[in-house]
Amino acid sequence: MTIQAQGPVRRIRRAAQIEADMHAAVAIVGAGACGLTAALMLHDAGIECVLLERDAVPSGSTALSSGFIPAPGTRAQLSQGIEGDSPARFAADIQAKAHGRAAPDLVRAYAASVGPALDALQARHGLEWIVLDAFLYPGHSIHRMHALPQKTGAALMARLQAAVEAVGVPVLTQALVDTLWLDDEDRVTGIGYRRPDGREETLACDALLLACNGFGGNAEMVRARLPEMADAAFGGHVGNDGSAILWGEAIGARLRDLGGYQGHGSWVTPQGALMSWAVMMEGGVQINREGRRFHDETQGYSEAAVHVLAQPGGIAWNVFDAPLLELARGFPDFAEAEAAGALRRCDSVAALAACIGCDASTLQSTLDAMQAGASRADGRVFGRTLAAPYFAVKVTGALFHTQGGLDIAADARVLRQDGSPLPNLLAAGGAAGGVSGDEVWGYLSGNGLLSAVAGGYIAARTAAALIQERKASHGR
Structure with a gap:
């Protein structure tokens, strides 16, 4: 069976065994944070695996992100004196944001x-985490957002790749997987992949983990599944072409939460960079071309994308003052945007109105309403009043990555339509349905990398158990 969508062909072929160029106990499609985490955990468990990556250098959605991972009860939290967090508290925050x-x-x-x-990852592979404790991200009840000291997704990817290289896990780059081989009982027997010169190669495997992608880079699928984001800027990786969903549909797997996604209401335009939402959480505001605020910024940056796109021209201005500028400059993404000319300084309300292109009296009324301690009609309470000089950055709404995908059990095994698990096919990260529900507002900050890292960790544990079971049944 062949599936043709926008982008590469995706095939399902049937064979009890395949003649393959090589064999691996576990094949992992996708060398982003999910695939790399899974590979490291499989190595630690003594299980052979191979990573297959379509790009010449692994990057994916992780490298384009801020690289922040929410987690409770870690060594890093405790070392910074952050107590009182737990998996139950974190789970409650996730469900509260997703409205259950x-x-x-x-x-x-x-x-x-x-x-x-x-x-x-810290104890065995040297990734040293810090916890961002200067502010709370939307929906989190305690400081639990982890990052490497560089605070970028590119740094996270580089460190994970270095760890995989150090332990000797093979990574086949420029290997575009286009075919899954299954037997008549839906057990994966191998995969086929294509090289840049058109050469086709095969890999036999005893278990397969799809850690590849969502569908945010497939314009046709976005238009059909997420029409409100059809014309939005795409801040994710072009490799997010929906491969996992296409394969899943072809073999009768169940899909889940295809209406869920991570948007961002702070995509700097025209520079095409991300501005940290920390500025909004700490007192910044979004103002449209008419000089008005239009939503409660503290509810979350994902749903903010939809609010921003609904404004005249799909444009807003992030407005803040000198103390918030100092905070913003602590984030590499903002520093890059500022270096590219995104930041405007305005010494008065009149100058800010001229920058935005709005009526000065309307803007003055908007700023006057943001008095410290007073509750706004939208529910937001400002800790202090913004003061001149003002700073402004022009932004639009963007789609970053989708949160729906293959329905999986808690052990990462892909489920059929009847809810039974496929024998040896696993999915995690962007390939699987996540924990944001089926709407944009369900995305809790960090859910993307939560799904990638926790999903990769769980999938590795499940794959290792499947391989051990297989060895036991074959007497070896």
Whole structure:
């Protein structure tokens, strides 16, 4: 069976055994944070695996992100004196943001596994985490957002790749997987992949983990599944072409939460960079071309994308003052945007109105309404009043990555339509349905990398058990 969508062909072929160029106990499609985490955990368990990556250098959605991972009860939290967090508290925060519409079993599994995953990456592979404790991200009740000291997704990817290289796990780059081989009982027997010169190669495997992608880079699928984001800027990786969903549909796997995604209401335009939402959480505001605020910025940056796109021209201005500028400059993404000319300084309300292109009296009324301590009609309470000089950055709404995908059990095995697990096919990260429910507002800050790291950790544990079971049944 062949599936043709926008982008590469995706095939399902049937064979009890395949003649392959090589064999691996576990094949992992995708060398992003999910695949790399899974590979490291499989190595630690003594299980042979191979990573297959379509790009010449692994990057994916992780490298384009801020690289922040929420986790409870970690060594890093405790070392910074952050107490009182737990998987149960984290799970409650996830479900509160998703209004109870996230998959309960998966929420519990991810909340319980991401802390041990980060601790294992630190203890066994040298990733040194810090916890961002200067502010709370939307929806989190305690400081639990972890990052490497560089605070970028590119740094996270580089460190994970270095760890995989150090332990000798093979990574086949420029290997575009286009075919899954299964037997008549839906057991994966191998995969086919294509090289840049058109050469086709095969890899036999005893278990397969799809850690590849969502569908945010497939314009046709976005238009059909997420029409409100059809014309939005795409801040994710072009490799997010929906491969996992296409394969899943072809073999009768169940899909889940295809309406869920991570948007961002702070995509700097025209520079095409991300501005940290920390500025909004600490007192910044979004103002449209008419000089008005239009939503409660503290509810979350994902749903903010939809609010911004609904404004005249799909444009807003992030407005803040000198103390918030100092905070913003602590984030590399903002520093890059500022270096590219995104930041405007305005010494008065009149100058700010001229920058935005709005009526000065309307803007003055908007700023006057933001008095410290007074509750706004939208529910936001400002800790202090913004003061001149003002700073402004022009932004639009963007789609970053989708949160729906293959329905999986809490152990990462892909489920059929009847809810039974496929024998040896696993999915995690962007390939699987996440823990954000089926709407944009269900995305809790960090859910993407939570799904990647916790999902990779869980999938590795499940794959290792499947391989051990297989060895036992074959007497070796």
